[in-house]
Amino acid sequence: MATSNVTDTDFQTQVIGSKTPVLVDFWATWCGPCRMAAPILEELSEEYKDKVAIVKLDVDANPVTSGKYGILSIPTTILFKGGKEIGRQVGFSGKGPFEDLMKKGL
């Protein structure tokens, strides 16, 4: 399962209302570390398909959601389960920290 995009408009249905845990990647096109993280998140979305969904939220286009979750640095990844934040990872430090975060949702 590849990653998909989420916006301010469908955040509620795609993330908060999701039955499976969702990892949200807050990112932007101009952010170098976000670009490095992208292929790794794609890889993880394959490895964890059906267990944890991975969605991407462009912070430039979706300021409401980024503001609501207090994003002050990107990439920030937040894991939601049952509509609630259960963990977050600030910055890109390789695959390990993303995977550790996703495991919290299993």
Next chain:
Amino acid sequence: MMESKIYDIVIIGSGPAGLTAGIYTTRGSASTLIIGGEIWGGQLMLTTQVENFPGFAQGIQGPKLMEEMRAQATRLGAEFKEVNAESIDITKKPFEITAGGEKYFAKSVIIATGAETVWLDAPGIKDLIGRGISSCAPCDAPFFRGKKVAVVGGGDAAMEEALVLTNYASEVTIIHRRDAFKASAAMQEKVLSNPKIKVLWNTEVMEAKGEGKLEKLILKNNQTGETSEVPFDGLFVAIGHKPQSDIFKGKIDMDERGFIKVSDGSKSSVPGIFVAGDVHDFRYKQAITAASFGCMAAMECLDFLAKSGEN
């Protein structure tokens, strides 16, 4: 059991030094593996517009430049792995490098591991990284639209951070512990003539405070000894870099700061191991000089392989 491949050259690092080395070694017909790190691309991945790299009349985005360099090295035949080098055994021939839990074998090695951000050593800093404290204005500046931010440092990196921030923040304060910047004249002029930027000279950050996010800094004037508590929404740290040479400690000669010692071009203290870029260069620290050092190391490495009859 499958026989492990022995590379002519393993390059550790994937900034301008490592990738340029890879471009030259593959063109020299040496089988090349670049152990690029999970966080690959080096310091330029944390920048925006690069104005001083020749060949780009309108400038180029740092991350874009690194993606191009990587594509160039791999197109020419270099293998690239996004794994971190964990250790090296220099007593074995070929050299044995452990990275991402796997072992790799190399007749020669180019160390191009670069340098990493030095964080301020003051209470509260570590806890608030990503919560108002950052080392990457190009990444995080947009979150400080209309906010009050500080930059600590006095070199070109600090000037760039401050200038990027003026596009978003309402007020940018540079905090510097001396009474003059060491940044280039061009950068200083841009900063000092910007009405949004003010400078606190002879000032040090003693502590960062905030509940869940940065709220204020405790500052001290190191001339008068006076301390003050100043509200800030953001703090960008640009006080310098330290060489990433830990895995080579005790194996390859380095100075007390961790910069690897080179002699006769780019040779390390171990025959067959060469060095390029910010891991040894404490003087120039530019993308273009790192690339040049990468080229030098590659040519010397190819020469070493030819002379040792290994290539």
